[in-house]
Amino acid sequence: MAFSATTTIDSGIAKITMAGQLDASMAPVFQREVENAEAQKVKRLVLLMSELEYISSAGLRALVFAKQKMGRGVDLYVVGAQPQVMDTIRMTGFDRSVIALDTYDAGIIENI
Numbered sequence: 001m002a003f004s005a006t007t008t009i010d011s012g013i014a015k016i017t018m019a020g021q022l023d024a025s026m027a028p029v030f031q032r033e034v035e036n037a038e039a040q041k042v043k044r045l046v047l048l049m050s051e052l053e054y055i056s057s058a059g060l061r062a063l064v065f066a067k068q069k070m071g072r073g074v075d076l077y078v079v080g081a082q083p084q085v086m087d088t089i090r091m092t093g094f095d096r097s098v099i100a101l102d103t104y105d106a107g108i109i110e111n112i
Contacts, residue, residue: 001053002026005033012043013110019051022059030059034066045070046109050080055088063089067097079104 003026004019014037022030037045045066055063067076078089078100089095101108 003029005030007033007036009037009040009042011110012041013046014040014042014044015046015048017048017051019053021054021056022052022062023054023056024058027058027062027065030062031065031069034062034069038069042070042074044075044077044109046077046079046104048079048104049082049085052085053082055085060088060092060094063094063098075099077101077109079109 001020003021003023005016007014007016009015016030016033016037018030020026034045047063047066070076076098078086078098080103081089081100086095086100089098089100
């Protein structure tokens with residue numbers, strides 16, 4: 001399945017819905033979405049990953065890019081990641097740099 005990423009921004013929260021496979025060829029697509037969110041000066045970046053089937057090491061570097069690009073003052077959420085995707089995130093220790101949730105919890109995420 002091809003990769004897709006769509007962004008919505010509302011009330012200081014950017015949500016990027018990701019689907020397919022995030023690999024080296026698709027990392028620039030994701031990075032453009034992150035740059036668009038950063039330009040809006042959001043306070044939260046939420047990566048909706050329930051339809052993301054695979055993430056390569058290059059895809060993981062794109063997540064690290066997102067964290068760095070957004071800066072320390074922006075919380076990064078990984079929501080609904082499939083086990084194989086979350087395993088990759090955990091194996092690298094990147095799970096300690098994000099807030100991982102099984103489902104979108106407005107009470108946690110939208111409490112700005």
